[in-house]
Amino acid sequence: MTDMTETAEAQARFLSAALPYMQRYENKTIVVKYGGHAMGDAALGQAFARDIALLKQSGVSPIVVHGGGPQIAAMLKKMGIESKFEGGLRVTDEKTVEIVEMVLAGSINKEIVALINAEGEWAIGLCGKDGNMVFAEKAHKTVVDPDSNIERVLDLGFVGEPVEVDRTLLDLLAHSEMIPVIAPVAPGRDGHTYNINADTFAGAIAGAVRATRLLFLTDVPGVLDKDKKLIDELTVAEARSLIKDGTISGGMIPKVETCIQAIERGVEGVVILNGKTAHAVLLELFTEHGAGTLIVP
Ligand SMILES: Nc1ncnc2c1ncn2[C@@H]1O[C@H](COP(=O)(O)OP(=O)(O)O)[C@@H](O)[C@H]1O
Ligand SMILES: CC(=O)N[C@@H](CCC(=O)OP(=O)(O)O)C(=O)O
Numbered sequence: 556m557t558d559m560t561e562t563a564e565a566q567a568r569f570l571s572a573a574l575p576y577m578q579r580y581e582n583k584t585i586v587v588k589y590g591g592h593a594m595g596d597a598a599l600g601q602a603f604a605r606d607i608a609l610l611k612q613s614g615v616s617p618i619v620v621h622g623g624g625p626q627i628a629a630m631l632k633k634m635g636i637e638s639k640f641e642g643g644l645r646v647t648d649e650k651t652v653e654i655v656e657m658v659l660a661g662s663i664n665k666e667i668v669a670l671i672n673a674e675g676e677w678a679i680g681l682c683g684k685d686g687n688m689v690f691a692e693k694a695h696k697t698v699v700d701p702d703s704n705i706e707r708v709l710d711l712g713f714v715g716e717p718v719e720v721d722r723t724l725l726d727l728l729a730h731s732e733m734i735p736v737i738a739p740v741a742p743g744r745d746g747h748t749y750n751i752n753a754d755t756f757a758g759a760i761a762g763a764v765r766a767t768r769l770l771f772l773t774d775v776p777g778v779l780d781k782d783k784k785l786i787d788e789l790t791v792a793e794a795r796s797l798i799k800d801g802t803i804s805g806g807m808i809p810k811v812e813t814c815i816q817a818i819e820r821g822v823e824g825v826v827i828l829n830g831k832t833a834h835a836v837l838l839e840l841f842t843e844h845g846a847g848t849l850i851v852p
Contacts, residue, residue, distance in 0.1 A: 593830030622753030683741025686724030691715030715749025762820025772830025777848030
């Protein structure tokens with residue numbers, strides 16, 4: 556696709572068509588989860604930052620929650636540590652959590668902040684620790700062994716679930732020039748630092764601020780049906796039955812479950828869309844047909 560902000564003429568055309576949609580989201584909070592896989596490409600990263608800047612300039616309050624799974628894996632490899640996953644979550648020992656925090660709340664967070672700032676906006680990099688925003692508890696996940704059908708409790712080390720979200724800092728920022736960019740790392744009341752799956756973290760943030768939209772940028776166009784065709788819209792009940800009949804599988808299961816949870820916490824609509832398409836965020840919010848799968852109550 557051509558870059559719609561590339562030329563002044565294309566930009567003006569896009570803005571005039573987008574105006575009614577911009578008004579719909581004025582003063583509303585939109586949480587965007589930016590995954591590690593979507594970050595690899597420099598041009599896509601710049602297009603993403605431009606979209607976030609444009610949301611803020613159109614009166615929306617965007618909040619970015621980012622991941623960084625592949626970047627953590629690369630740093631662990633450099634340090635001679637193997638990445639291990641169970642049930643889709645990184646097994647995180649004491650050494651690993653230090654690196655996770657360094658990569659997520661350090662380099663990746665500041666890279667995204669710098670990209671948005673380069674678009675003329677004021678981004679501020681945070682993690683769950685800042686302003687006592689998020690407190691986590693050790694995650695207690697179980698998996699069912701497909702052969703024996705026996706349920707097994709996983710010990711994932713310092714992997715956390717967000718259990719308390721305080722929106723005070725986010726409310727302050729929503730009324731300021733600042734765009735929060737948040738890494739999914741949070742403290743526990745036990746004094747430890749926890750590594751939280753970025754989708755889960757974004758769902759918790761969106762629920763706490765009662766976001767109008769939560770967007771998940773992933774590597775597929777959205778939720779696909781049995782014939783691999785994009786489903787434009789799904790209710791929570793329809794999404795549940797697609798998980799049950801196996802149409803939704805693998806990594807898409809926890810993602811859709813997070814969407815359902817966010818809706819149950821008061822988010823109006825959650826969208827799963829392709830982060831590998833330039834300007835996916837603008838296409839979703841500011842065009843008639845949107846870009847991915849919208850999940851609604
Ligand atoms: N029905 C479905 N529609 C779309 N993707 C699906 C579906 N079922 C399983 N998937 C898989 O889910 C993946 C997205 O989940 P995941 O890899 O965890 O995303 P991310 O790394 O962006 O968080 C897709 O790449 C696809 O392989
Ligand atoms: C517990 C857990 O698995 N945490 C993730 C956090 C980053 C993440 O979720 O990044 P993506 O969105 O890019 O996958 C991890 O360590 O990889």
